Amino acid sequence: xxxxxxxxxRRKALAQGARVAGLLxxxxxxxxxxxxxxxxxxxxxKTLADTVxxxxxxxxxxxxxxxxxxxxxxxxxxxxPVGAATALAGVKRLAILVEKNPSALAAVFDIGDGVxxxxxxxxxxxxxxxxLAVAMMAxxxxxxxxKEIKVTxxxxxx
Amino acid sequence: xxxxxxxxxxxxxxxxxxxxxxxxEMETGLRKDSAxxxxxxxxxxxxxxxxxxxxxxxxxxxPSVSKNPFLQFNxxxxxxxxxxxxxxxxxxxxxxxxxxxxx
Numbered sequence: 001x002x003x004x005x006x007x008x009x010r011r012k013a014l015a016q017g018a019r020v021a022g023l024l025x026x027x028x029x030x031x032x033x034x035x036x037x038x039x040x041x042x043x044x045x046k047t048l049a050d051t052v053x054x055x056x057x058x059x060x061x062x063x064x065x066x067x068x069x070x071x072x073x074x075x076x077x078x079x080x081p082v083g084a085a086t087a088l089a090g091v092k093r094l095a096i097l098v099e100k101n102p103s104a105l106a107a108v109f110d111i112g113d114g115v116x117x118x119x120x121x122x123x124x125x126x127x128x129x130x131x132l133a134v135a136m137m138a139x140x141x142x143x144x145x146x147k148e149i150k151v152t153x154x155x156x157x158x
Numbered sequence: 159x160x161x162x163x164x165x166x167x168x169x170x171x172x173x174x175x176x177x178x179x180x181x182x183e184m185e186t187g188l189r190k191d192s193a194x195x196x197x198x199x200x201x202x203x204x205x206x207x208x209x210x211x212x213x214x215x216x217x218x219x220x221p222s223v224s225k226n227p228f229l230q231f232n233x234x235x236x237x238x239x240x241x242x243x244x245x246x247x248x249x250x251x252x253x254x255x256x257x258x259x260x261x
Contacts, residue, residue, distance in 0.1 A: 114214035116232040122224040
């Protein structure tokens with residue numbers, strides 16, 4: 001019996017601890033931990049400016065030195081190949097955004113020293129929209145490029 | 159446990175191109191099933207890649223990355239025989255790591 005009671009209290013304590021940590025993270029009191037965790041705010045943001053802000057960047061400016069690759073017309077919105085790249089040195093993060101998706105941000109890549117600032121993936125698009133590549137530089141600049149991709153069949157329906 | 163990833167890493171010059179194909183449903187949490195109930199979101203949140211055990215790339219993904227996600231990146235200074243490992247974690251806490259050798 002004794003074992004059982006200790007187990008329950010331990011479980012309770014763990015649950016409580018997790019809840020407190022969650023609250024702290026939500027209040028922004030655990031910056032280190034919050035950074036390591038998935039940035040919920042950024043993924044819920046609707047616009048480029050809000051997303052970049054949630055990721056801790058300044059006002060984004062358009063730049064010709066960032067490139068976004070993708071098709072002009074995507075036949076299937078469920079699978080649209082897109083790539084983000086830049087030739088500039090000192091890139092900290094690359095992000096891919098789809099402007100008209102329910103949440104704009106699709107992916108953020110933390111670019112280490114060991115990799116080129118050139119990533120490609122495939123995203124879903126609900127409708128024709130601008131797709132943006134955002135590069136967050138080590139010196140605090142936030143640069144982006146955009147491209148319109150037309151979708152003939154949406155990717156978010158059934 | 160989820161299905162294995164397919165990883166191909168090819169050296170070209172002083173870098174290696176890594177292509178990864180993961181096997182994952184990537185539910186957005188916005189779709190409804192035939193009974194009109196929302197299908198809960200289920201997608202890969204974190205992706206991390208290592209080159210010979212050293213972390214080189216990490217990523218956070220949202221639900222708008224396609225089903226069975228594809229990822230391509232270049233590792234600087236990688237040569238044939240090096241090990242490349244990729245790990246993903248989804249929003250249910252499932253994890254999978256797979257490793258490939260640069261050819």
